[in-house]
Amino acid sequence: MAKEASGISRRALLSSGGLAALGGALAACAPGEPAPPERVADGVQPVPPMGEHQAGISVPTAVQPHLLLGVYDLEGDTGTVLARIGESILALTSGDHPALAGIAPGDLTVTVGVGPRLVQQVAPDGPGTEPLPAYPREEIDDRHRGGDLVIQVCASDPLVPPLTLAAVLENTPGLAERWRQRAARGPSVPVRDGHSAPRNVLGFVDGIAAPVTPDELAESVWIGDGDLAGASILVVRRMEIDLPAFHRLPVAAQEGVIGRERASSAPLSGGAIDDDVNLQAKSPDGKYLIPVDAHVRRAHPRPAGVPLMLRRSYSMDDPLGLLFVSYQAELRTFTQTMERMSESDALLDFTRTTAAGVFLALPGFDAQHPLGSTIFGAS
Template identity: 30%
Template sequence: MSSPTSETASSDPGATPAGGGFSRRKLFGAAGVTAAVVGAASAGALAGRASAASTPHGALTGPVPFRGQRQAGIITEAQDRMHFCTFDVTTENRADVINLLKQWTRMAERMTRGQETEVGGAVDGNPYAPPSDTGEALGLPASQLTLTIGFGPSFFLKDGKDRFGIANQRPAELVDLPKFPNETMDPARCGGDIVVQACANDPQVAVHAIRNLARVGFGTVAVRYSQLGFGRTSSTTRDQETPRNLFGFKDGTANLKSDETDLLNQNVWVAEGDGPAWLTGGSYLVSRRIRMRIESWDRTTLLEQERVIGRQKGSGAPMGLRQEFEELDFDIADDKGNPLIDMAAHVRLASAQHNGGIQLLRRGYNFTDGSDGFGHLDAGLFFIAFVRSPSKQFIPMQRELARKDALNEYITHTGSGIFACPPGLREGDDSAYWGSTLFT
């Protein structure tokens, strides 16, 4: 599953949200500027908005509730676009960190409603000072934007130093991932004190959110690395079709779904007694940037591609079966007694049947980052998983894949991260902010 093929919105997104203030669309209209002007910023943004606009009742353009028992962006219906960003804290002043987290929370809640970061932030205020919102999302709907925060091991203890007096609150599970075979890690794409995952159905909305959080964080945090993703590679609800990765195979067929409460409690949510109380109800986020050797794959026969994956490329059905969602049957063999799902096939090694029942909630995205200077595409999968226990779920599964997976000939892992994501913020609790369960 850590490889490419592992297994309540408003009907009127232009309306003024319940929390007051202006919606981006209402403010944009008042300014008398057409959405096409801002939309021309990028072809990718236009494509994202066109897709959302074609959805009946504007379901893909409305807001996702920011508050609730869980953070949005974990079991939320997977959106089409992602901007994943990690930050390093550049201060040792605890109060400054808390104040930034409070400010980020206010901004995040407004942006997920389709509002500016501050009322009139892009067009009102002191004309001799920078605006309090960068403005590129003016006129755009909320686009189901979700913002999910997590804290890395170094946030608690960095170079042996307890910068913010919270080292004793670090969960035992929150440690840097071990080295696995088939890695060519770039240190600049690993780690981070804080992560914010922005997902939306419009790439410009997601980028706007991260850009503004980074803007106000200057002096307290600095961007460590970020990754843009497109074409979600997981379905988190049953009404979403299984998407495809850049190898052309359906990805995440066996992913956990948001209505599988018992399985989510077993595999995703941190339970009372699992660790420190502040994380109860939260989850662990594991990220892996997986570079695909696109050119080699594209010269590989269809028979070999299907052997490596263990599924049929067209239908997504397991080898030897006809329907995508039929249960994997590892006992089906050809007339010579050879298993139709190869012993080294990815779906076999990543399956719950092979791994003692281990399951992950996947939330990955495709990426293309230009070329590598040698005529090869720098493209692949930005894999994201949410788990209850990294040591009992992700690490043993990845060790098995790294040792035996036939897919390793065509991929390499180039970036990695692990973060503890706290529970959601209660509705009506104005004192709660991102990380408030940690700092109280």
């Protein structure tokens, strides 16, 4: 059974209004903490690290262009390690941490998840205890599969993620690195109010269909009950892409692989970028407008019988490919989608996955309620 921090559950904390004052703007630091700068260069706004959910999942809505993600094994007391990481996050995002050497944190976010081995110790039957299954087109050794801890650092300034991660690791004994990956996102393309998505290395807009509204996020992304309320299931997969082979295809064939027009991002079934794909639409000669093995068909949530997942994927240049990152309330949202894709997704013919893991992205925290304390206890 999961431990409760300081004798108060997360549900009680939320219902009592303990986070209401905090969420009254989610912009104020706890008493005695340095306030983050109100604005930094180029109009980049700081992202408050405290709240019901961790920053870096559904906020900011305009996702930062630079990411550094690391996966680690953990030795020692889990609650103590997580609390120290949370202290580092609060200090680094405050704008008053020597590790950034005078560089403004800007829209820095640090998102932390724990692997199945650790979750099983405190909640053996709860979400986050299942390992990620193996799938076709994987070439993953033991070091690059699974792990106890993931730290995802995002920012607009490319200097901020490596300096931030170095500072977190320096202040946190007991972490042994398995692997890390840097990645980036190009300029975002407007999809609809409150949502935009970038083009990936293939040249197509990535992440068009996504939960955006509070109701959509509650249905698709957040775990809603118990000590895990406010948490989410994080899946990460590092996929190398044979980009030269994909680019040798004529544009029309590339569009058939994806199921969207490359230039406009409109679905091949017709409409605009924000229109849902019509999986039943056919040409006058009876052929599906969206091919039967197109990525948007195989990854569509409706045939899989699952909600939308929230994707925060980034393109890579070393190795060339895509760092797939998704958040969902249940692992089955990912696994049932991946099962359909594995059957016949034309895009997967150009990929090989070289690292993968699933983690419980922890609930939000603040200075009085340390990171992970509702699950692993206060340090």
